[in-house]
Amino acid sequence: MFENLSDRLERSFKLLKGEGRITEINVAETLKDVRKALLDADVNYKVAKTFTDTVKEKALGQNVLTAVKPSQLMVKIVHDELTALMGGDTADINLSGKPAIILMSGLQGSGKTTFSGKLAKMLKEKKGRHPLLVADDIYRPAAIDQLKVLGEQIGVPVYSEPENKNPVDIAQKAIQQAKKNGNDVVIIDTAGRLAIDEQMMTEIAAIKKAVTPDEILFVVDSMTGQDAVNTAQEFNDRLDFTGVVLTKLDGDTRGGAALSIRAVVNKPIKFAGTGEKMDAFDSFHPKRMADRILGMGDIVSLVEKAQEQYDEEEARRLQKKIAKNQFDFNDFLSQIYQIKKMGNLKDLASMIPGMGKMIKDVDIDDDAFKSIEAIIHSMTPDERTRPEILNGSRKVRIAKGSGTNVVEINRLLKQFDETRKMMKMMTTQKLPGKFGKR
DSSP: OOHHHHHHHHHHHHTOOOSSBOOHHHHHHHHHHHHHHHHHTTOOHHHHHHHHHHHHHHHTTOBOOTTSOHHHHHHHHHHHHHHHHTTSSOOOOOOOSTTEEEEEEOOTTSSHHHHHHHHHHHHHHHSOOOEEEEEEOSSOHHHHHHHHHHHHHHTOOEEOOTTOOOHHHHHHHHHHHHHHHTOOEEEEEEOOOSSOOHHHHHHHHHHHHHHOOSEEEEEEEGGGTHHHHHHHHHHHHHHOOSEEEEEOTTSSOOOHHHHHHHHHHOOOEEEEEOSSSTTOEEEOOHHHHHHHHTTOOOHHHHHHHHHHHOOHHHHHHHHHHHHTTOOOHHHHHHHHHHHHHTOOHHHHHHTSTTHHHHTTTOOOOTTTTHHHHHHHHTSOHHHHHOGGGOOHHHHHHHHHHHTOOHHHHHHHHHHHHHHHHHHHHHHHSOOSGGGGOO
8 A cells, every 4th residue: 555655755855955954945845746646546636736735835945954964844834745745643442332333435335334343343352342243234145144244253243133124123122231230331233335326324323322322433445435425524524423444555556545545535434454354454544544555564553463472471481482492393383473474574574664665566475484383393293392303204294294304404404503592692782671681
């Protein structure tokens, strides 16, 4: 996402020349190119014009510090304005109701049902909530079945009445059931359509009036570009929704919806979906997104993902093993599993400042660890805990069992040995905070 826009903006900043001050002459060409880059990314024309006019007003006449180039100052100004354009501060979800009621809206195919499941999983695992999913799409039986499957996967109950053709009645009964069973969040998945029509709008407006939701989230497929913004405007006119969910940001999208939608409907983007997996979504952070658009990475999100997988007790156990030089292939495999849980490898790498551009054309396969896992799984328990016993005949057996060859096994053993030495060296140094305690 945003790769083309990032490249275009980087080229635009290179056009800026001059020393000491940013002037109307030396900024004109840069902002002309910035505006074109935004339009090519499918950003709304009025939004793009307002954005560049604001940047120009803030940039003109600013003194450039000796240690800062004009292009660097322009990057800072553009970064601040991109952050403001996407909402400025991160917007939290409102869960104040008893139960909190969240009404999902959007067109068919926007990812509404999948996101309902993702949201329920997040609220259950990270917020300690007890959500109830409501299958309130009376037109598409597959949507009811899909929600039931998702609910089973994540261990969240699903309320449905397949024979009931009254969505308002279903929603009201679901809330009664939630109160009875102690569910403190109700997520109502409503029907989508292939296009906006009066019947759909009247129906969802009736559900809103009947259940008075704490949140009305408009789910939009970011790959639809400017159409997404137009649809959001029409939904907002009828529903006055409280927040936006952008799905499919991992696709080949130009990013225009993310940059335009907040400015057009004046409602915060609350969540962003980045894949099909149930963990592939996050709260939307405007500043972090601006960082990524301008190639600065997103190290905060990377650290947060790592912390989600961090087990303090396991870390202490591992540190003791490393200190005694007992780190083995079982531990190595455990670390691989933790990395894989964090998400798509290329997305993770792009969060490291400066890495996004470097790996843009590099194909990082999510199965990059597959052969390593196969090799370790082909070892006996004794071989995993004592790699030093791996002789020639054992390596040949492991190669046959894992579908690899002895060269790959030797390479893994060398990498493992280097990793073990490095980790041993790190534990002998005084580390900050809780990691340095012994």
